[in-house]
Amino acid sequence: MKKIQWKFILAGLLLILPLAGCVTDVPAPSSSSAGTANSQQSRLDTVLKRGKLICGVSGELPGFSFVEPDGKYSGLDVDVCRSIAAALFDNPDAVEFRKLSAKQRFPAVQSGEVDILSRNTTFTVQRNTELNLDFAPVIFYDGQGLMVRKDSTLNTLASLKNRSICVQSGTTTEQNLADQMRQRNIPYTSVVFDDVNITFGAYTEGRCDAITADRSALVSRRSSFQKPDDHIVLPDLLSKEPLAPAVSSGDPRWSNVVKWTIYTLINAEELNIDSKNVTQFATSNDPVVKRFLGGEGNFGKKMGIPNDFAARIIKHVGNYGEVYDRNLGKQTKLKLDRGLNNLWNKGGILYSPPFR
Amino acid sequence: MPKFWRIALQGLLLVLVVGTIALLWHNLTANLQQQSSQTTRLGFDFLREEAKFNIGEAAIPYQPSDSYGRAILVGLLNSLKVIAVGIVLATTLGVTAGIARLSNNWLLQKIALFYVEVLRNIPLLLQLFFWYFAFFLSFPKVEQRLQLPGAIYLTKSGIWLPWLQATSATGTWLICWIIGGVGAGFILYRQRQTLRPWTVLQAGAAIVALSLLALLITHGLPLQFDVPQVIDNFQIQGGLKLSPEFAAITTGLSVYTGTFIAEVVRSGIQAVPRGQWEAAQSLGLSPNVVMGTVIFPQALRTILPPLSNQYLNLAKNSSLAVAVGYPDVYSISDSMNSQTGRPVEAMLVIIVTYLTISLTLSVLINLYNRSVQIVER
Ligand SMILES: N[C@@H](CCC(=O)N[C@@H](CS)C(=O)NCC(=O)O)C(=O)O
Numbered sequence: 091m092k093k094i095q096w097k098f099i100l101a102g103l104l105l106i107l108p109l110a111g112c113v114t115d116v117p118a119p120s121s122s123s124a125g126t127a128n129s130q131q132s133r134l135d136t137v138l139k140r141g142k143l144i145c146g147v148s149g150e151l152p153g154f155s156f157v158e159p160d161g162k163y164s165g166l167d168v169d170v171c172r173s174i175a176a177a178l179f180d181n182p183d184a185v186e187f188r189k190l191s192a193k194q195r196f197p198a199v200q201s202g203e204v205d206i207l208s209r210n211t212t213f214t215v216q217r218n219t220e221l222n223l224d225f226a227p228v229i230f231y232d233g234q235g236l237m238v239r240k241d242s243t244l245n246t247l248a249s250l251k252n253r254s255i256c257v258q259s260g261t262t263t264e265q266n267l268a269d270q271m272r273q274r275n276i277p278y279t280s281v282v283f284d285d286v287n288i289t290f291g292a293y294t295e296g297r298c299d300a301i302t303a304d305r306s307a308l309v310s311r312r313s314s315f316q317k318p319d320d321h322i323v324l325p326d327l328l329s330k331e332p333l334a335p336a337v338s339s340g341d342p343r344w345s346n347v348v349k350w351t352i353y354t355l356i357n358a359e360e361l362n363i364d365s366k367n368v369t370q371f372a373t374s375n376d377p378v379v380k381r382f383l384g385g386e387g388n389f390g391k392k393m394g395i396p397n398d399f400a401a402r403i404i405k406h407v408g409n410y411g412e413v414y415d416r417n418l419g420k421q422t423k424l425k426l427d428r429g430l431n432n433l434w435n436k437g438g439i440l441y442s443p444p445f446r
Numbered sequence: 447m448p449k450f451w452r453i454a455l456q457g458l459l460l461v462l463v464v465g466t467i468a469l470l471w472h473n474l475t476a477n478l479q480q481q482s483s484q485t486t487r488l489g490f491d492f493l494r495e496e497a498k499f500n501i502g503e504a505a506i507p508y509q510p511s512d513s514y515g516r517a518i519l520v521g522l523l524n525s526l527k528v529i530a531v532g533i534v535l536a537t538t539l540g541v542t543a544g545i546a547r548l549s550n551n552w553l554l555q556k557i558a559l560f561y562v563e564v565l566r567n568i569p570l571l572l573q574l575f576f577w578y579f580a581f582f583l584s585f586p587k588v589e590q591r592l593q594l595p596g597a598i599y600l601t602k603s604g605i606w607l608p609w610l611q612a613t614s615a616t617g618t619w620l621i622c623w624i625i626g627g628v629g630a631g632f633i634l635y636r637q638r639q640t641l642r643p644w645t646v647l648q649a650g651a652a653i654v655a656l657s658l659l660a661l662l663i664t665h666g667l668p669l670q671f672d673v674p675q676v677i678d679n680f681q682i683q684g685g686l687k688l689s690p691e692f693a694a695i696t697t698g699l700s701v702y703t704g705t706f707i708a709e710v711v712r713s714g715i716q717a718v719p720r721g722q723w724e725a726a727q728s729l730g731l732s733p734n735v736v737m738g739t740v741i742f743p744q745a746l747r748t749i750l751p752p753l754s755n756q757y758l759n760l761a762k763n764s765s766l767a768v769a770v771g772y773p774d775v776y777s778i779s780d781s782m783n784s785q786t787g788r789p790v791e792a793m794l795v796i797i798v799t800y801l802t803i804s805l806t807l808s809v810l811i812n813l814y815n816r817s818v819q820i821v822e823r
Contacts, residue, residue, distance in 0.1 A: 193784045221787040252681060254502075254603060259768075259777070260784035268500040268510040280500040281691065283771045284780060288575075292771060295583040296602045297690060 133337070133344040134394055137205055142184040145171035146204035149189035150286045151310045153417050153424045154210050154230075163187050166417045167208040169407050170229060170335050173351050174206070176406035177399035193260030193284060196221050199338050206348060208335040210304060212262045223336040224345040227352045231430040231439065234266050234328035235305035237293075237312065240320050244299060247274065247326045254279040256298035258289045266329040267302050286311075300324075304331050306418070306426060313423035347393055350445075354400045357382060357442035358409035360433055365408040368401055382445045389445065400445070410440065478790065492786050493518070499781050501773045503689055514782050521778030522799060528696050528764045528774065529803065533757055535700035540707025540756075545737065547712050558708065566705035570763055573702055578694035578770040589679050597673045599682055605693060606674035609686035615666035619657075626656030691772035695764065703760045707753060714749035715741060746818050754811035758804050765800070775799050 137143055147155035147167050155165040172182035190198050190209055199207045200222065210232075211217075213225040236255070238244045244253070247270065257264050259282045271278055281298055283289040290311050293301040301308070305323060312318045335352070337345050358364065361379060363371050371379055380386040384398035391397050407413060418426040432438025475488065493515040500510050505523040508516060546558035565573070585600045586592055592600040599606040630649035637645040660668070674685030718741050726740040768777035776796060783792035 193780060196784070196787060197789060216785075216787075256771075259781045264500075264781060265498050265785065268498055271500070272510055278500070280502050281771045282502065282773060282777065282781065284768050284777070288769065288771070291579065292583070295579060296587055297583050297771075 132394075133202075133205055133341050134347055137344075138178060138394075141179065142186055143171055143175045143178070144186045144188060144203075144205045145174075146188050146190045146195060146198050146207045146209055147171070148191075148209045148286070149187065151210060151307055152313055153310045153422060153426075154306065155187075155208070164417065166230060166413060167210060167335075169413045169417065170208045170352065171206065173355060173403045173407045174348060176402045177347070177351055177354075178395055180396070180402050180406075182406040191260070191285065192258055196223070199223060199336060202338065205344075206335055206337050210307060210333045211336055212304075212331045213334045213336075214262065217336070218339075222339045224339040224341075226335040226337070226345070226348045227356075228332040228334045229352060229355075230306060230333040232304045232306045232331040232333050234263055234302060234331055235308055236300050236302045236324045236326060236328070237308045237321050238300045238324060240322050242299060245324065247271075247324070247328070248276060250278055250300055251276050252278065253299040254281055254297065256281050256283070256289050256293045256301040258282070258286055258303065259284045261303075262329070262331065263303055270328045302328065304333070306333075306424075309424050309426060318423075343394060347395055350389075350393070351399070351403060353442040353445075354382075354403050355407070355410040355413060356433070356440050357445060358400070358404045359411040359440075360435075360442060363404055363409060364412055365404055365406070368404045372401060378445075474790065488790060490791060492788060492791070495786075497782070498785065501778065502771075503692065503773060514786070517778050517782065518775060518795060518799075521773055521775035524772065525764055525767070525774040525776075525799075525803070528692065528699065528767060528772070529761045531696050532699040532703065532760050532764065535696065536703040536707055536756070536760060537753075539700060539704030541711050543704060543708035544711025544715070547708060548715060562705045562708050565701055566709075570698065570702050571766060571769060574694060574698040574766060574770050577698045577701075578690065581697075582690035582693050588682060591676075591682070597685070599674055599676075601682070602690065604690060605688045606682050606684075607686045607688070608671055608673045610669040611672035613666055613668070613670050615660070615664035616668050618664045619660045619668035622656040622660035622663075623653070626653040629653075629656075689772070691767070691770050694770045695767045695772045695774075698770075699760055699763055703756055703763070706756050706759070710749055710752045710756060711745070714745040717748045718744045743818075747820070750811065750815040750818065754808055754815070757807055757811065761803050761807055762800060765796075 145168075147163065147165075149155050149157055149163070151165065151167075153165055155163060155167040158164050168187070171185045171187070175184040176182040178184070188198065188204050190204070190207070195207055195209055195211065196217070198204050207223075210230070212232075213228060217223050218225060236247065236250070244250060255267065255278055257267055257280055264280075264282065267280065281292060283292065290301065292298060294315060303311070305327075308323050312321055312323075315321065335348060337348055339345075358368075361371075361382065363379070363383075368383070372383055372385065374380060374383075377386060381389070383401040384390055384396075388397055390399045393399075396402065408416070414428065414431065415421070418424050419428075428436075428438060430438050431440060434441040478488065494513050496511055497514045497517040498510050499517070501508055501517065501520055503524065504520045505527065506520060508520045543558045543561055546554045547562065549555050549558070582605075583602055585602050585605075588601045588603050594600065597606075597608050629652040633645060633649045633652060672685050674682050674687075677683050722740060722744065723736065726736040731740070764774060765776040767774035768780060779792045779796050783789050786792075
């Protein structure tokens with residue numbers, strides 16, 4: 091009897107032991123590259139070798155990232171990843187999308203499960219420095235807002251005194267709301283869910299008098315309500331929410347590729363180059379255009395990617411204006427004004443550093 | 447086995463256990479360091495930082511300016527509330543359904559069978575969503591509230607019930623009752639061998655006397671009714687408020703766990719030998735007495751160990767609360783994790799919390815279990 095027990099215990103331990111050992115023995119290739127800032131081992135090489143990009147998105151926000159009925163992803167966040175794939179592989183479809191909830195997203199980039207997080211994520215100092223993420227340039231300047239039912243008497247933040255507000259956890263939203271209400275001394279009840287569909291479901295079922303999220307997210311989700319017109323987004327702005335893609339920090343080669351992909355989108359609009367006329371521009375004599383499209387100089391090569399990456403991006407995905415109009419503009423259900431997200435010389439604050 | 451080998455094997459086992467734990471720990475810290483260079487050191491200092499988020503319902507005062515530690519405590523108390531209420535409701539439901547399944551009444555038996563077989567085979571998460579969205583959120587808004595007799599209000603924002611509330615006299619009453627209770631216990635203990643009606647009366651008299659004393663001192667009752675009131679069209683105050691989230695998680699957990707308890711109870715009763723039934727019946731005892739004083743106490747011995755498993759399941763399943771927006775300890779630690787970026791610490795907090803809850807529960811049930819088992823002399 092006793093002997094048998096011993097054997098079982100020993101066998102069990104011997105089973106666990108190699109398991110414990112092998113985790114340490116095999117260094118995760120991704121994490122070691124993230125830790126060292128040298129150029130031989132970059133996520134860029136991993137992606138190039140793999141032949142496709144792994145991109146973390148929400149998948150629940152029409153206009154930003156959403157799965158269409160035909161199974162294809164679409165949206166602004168999605169097009170950022172498609173642009174990178176176009177630059178690297180001349181193929182905007184060489185992307186594998188991973189759906190990530192608000193709380194899953196950071197561990198997913200940190201552990202290297204995704205190459206890039208392109209998921210309506212606010213650029214904050216804490217995420218940058220404590221979570222060790224490198225943010226690419228902002229692709230959408232947003233702010234937090236509140237949505238209420240039109241037939242309610244609620245019209246300002248102050249009118250929400252003692253009312254309940256639905257909010258998704260794992261977001262900047264949760265904290266901003268508490269900050270703003272505390273500062274204004276307005277007592278309220280928060281109802282917190284971890285799933286975006288449940289959060290909005292509870293609001294539409296009438297559990298909460300209001301729901302708070304990034305304004306773009308409110309408009310986006312409202313567009314898929316049964317009766318979108320019954321809900322209004324209040325004018326109050328609770329915070330600044332600059333949304334930007336992020337990669338794991340400590341890998342300058344990779345973060346540079348992401349960074350200049352986004353500047354390519356903006357610069358193309360500044361130069362009036364779009365997906366239709368890019369082939370004509372390819373033969374332009376303007377040195378600025380030539381350098382940008384890779385006809386002259388070797389920016390791309392030095393970054394370790396094809397020299398004509400900008401031309402590829404514009405050809406396959408378009409410039410920032412095209413991407414915006416296609417996903418969020420007037421012809422879409424969202425009808426978001428460009429506002430701050432216009433070029434610096436058209437009333438917005440988008441600005442690309444020079445390609446020189 | 448020679449003594450030497452026994453000791454050597456013990457030693458080897460110890461080395462293996464310690465070695466395994468050390469390796470796993472080493473792994474954890476090494477991987478953490480690799481993943482996010484210098485900033486993330488394992489540590490719990492952050493628990494003292496300001497939490498900065500709001501919690502929908504709290505049993506103790508809480509503000510966003512309080513610490514993460516306090517936020518976790520609020521979540522823990524919320525969890526305990528669900529677990530305690532859930533265990534009481536699930537047991538009531540389960541015992542009733544378990545006995546009903548053995549009933550001679552055809553309808554009762556089929557209803558119990560239907561309840562058990564349907565509800566224990568549907569995933570709990572689905573049931574929670576059902577209770578939340580299809581039941582508790584289907585009540586009208588506060589403006590059009592549904593009122594039941596006795597000042598009970600049913601709304602989407604919550605359910606309000608009349609409730610008992612402490613008064614200024616509560617403290618004095620409590621002290622008197624404790625003294626009376628101890629006195630009564632003492633009387634009963636001394637007369638344990640000869641438990642005659644007289645001693646019970648004596649003990650009862652001790653409690654009544656001290657209650658009268660309390661009344662004399664305070665001129666007030668220990669508790670008073672607190673009836674919910676409609677303040678304006680959008681607000682109800684007073685009484686006991688149950689949020690739809692609390693109602694959904696507690697109902698869902700109780701109804702689900704109740705099915706398993708029903709099976710435990712049924713099998714426990716069936717394990718009592720037929721002879722016991724027949725003997726009791728032949729004494730001319732009524733069916734209720736047969737069940738209540740002969741069969742059930744014996745069945746309890748078989749029921750308790752698997753019943754404690756069900757309680758532990760209920761306690762652990764309460765962590766699904768986050769799905770229906772109830773701020774239990776898991777949900778709070780989730781918010782904390784995503785704000786501080788400390789998944790490992792948050793996970794450890796959760797593990798320790800549930801382990802403590804579960805172990806405490808099992809110790810309590812084991813103690814009770816020991817007291818009902820047959821003592822062999
Ligand atoms: N920009 C904010 C909020 C981002 C966020 O997660 N918003 C929610 C609210 S709509 C969302 O997109 N959820 C989608 C999902 O969980 O898939 C942040 O970075 O924390």
